Amino acid sequence: MARSASASAFPRSRVIAVAGAVVALVATASGCSSAGDDKDPEQRSFALQGRTLTVDSNESALDIVAAESGRPDRIEVTRWFQGSVTMGKDPKVTWSMEDDRLKLRVKCSGVVADCSARHRIEVPSGVSVVVRNGDGRVSARGFDQALDIRSEDGSVTVKDSTGPLKLHTDDGSIRALGVRSQQVRAHSEDGSVRLELASVPDLVESSSDDGSLTIELPKETYRVTADSDDGSVKVSVPRAESSAHVVSAKTQDGSIRVRVAGE
Known part of the structure; x- marks a missing residue:
């Protein structure tokens, strides 16, 4: 019986080659990223209007500390991030503040995606804190x-x-x-x-x-x-x-x- 056109157009040797390439990509990206490897963290200050801060994070380790000094109406955030994506969109991290809600997002997806984020949040004294974190330790x-x-x-x-x-x-x-x-x-x-x-x-x-x-x-x-x-x-x-x-x-x-x- 004659092979179908689709089978002859994509011979077994090419299937093996593609599979081998995917394995190679996985092996190349097998080393886990660590936010601690980021030697140049970003810093940003956000205005705080009320006396309750809500931290809304989807995928990051969070270190939240009561600030010993600084302005009583601002929070200070430091961000460490390392990430790589194979066969997908470049990883992306964002931060924003709206209505005293600090929103932290990590977007990292692909055939092989390896990302790690950590945020340190310094909060003025006298402020209560609500944290909702999707994935990551919180201290x-x-x-x-x-x-x-x-x-x-x-x-x-x-x-x-x-x-x-x-x-x-x-x-x-x-x-x-x-x-x-x-x-x-x-x-x-x-x-x-x-x-x-x-x-x-x-x-x-x-x-x-x-x-x-x-x-x-x-x-x-x-x-x-x-x-x-x-x-x-x-x-x-x-x-x-x-x-x-x-x-x-x-x-x-x-x-x-x-x-x-x-x-």
Whole structure:
């Protein structure tokens, strides 16, 4: 039987050659980009009109810090970016501010796309922060106002903060270290949660669908609820149902530890 015209027009040797070329392209681009390789980061200042900043990012690591100096009506942003695309449009990063919403976008797509971005955001004192990040870790440090952080895919870490905390990640760990917040709410759908409080809180709510929970508290009496569907539970802080300091820890799969810090 005669071969079809399409088969004869594209012989097997050319198919192999094309496949080999794609493999070569993949191999060439196999080294992962790192934003840390960007030795010439860009910087930009944005006006802030209100007292709440919303950070809307689709794909970047975020380092958010309370500024020790600077103007009270501006935020300072530093951006690191490295990226390459094979057989596609050139990668693109953008930033913009509208109605106190900082929008950070990374566009990176092709047969082989390898991009990495990181942003450092310096926020004036007295400003609360809301973060919605699609893909990437989020860290925040030094805040005396409310933090509301959600990452769809990435860890969340907060240090040295005193304002109310609301932390959530769909896939990643949560860490709140050395915080003096009166209210802490933390949930990971797939990852561990560790909360280390440096002062006695009014309320701690911690949960995970799949991960262990560790809560370290100053020595005081607490009203504690702790439950794991599949894992050990150990509560070693003083307990009383009449306590005004409420701690809740729930996980479907993982251990729970609620203990006095340093013990």
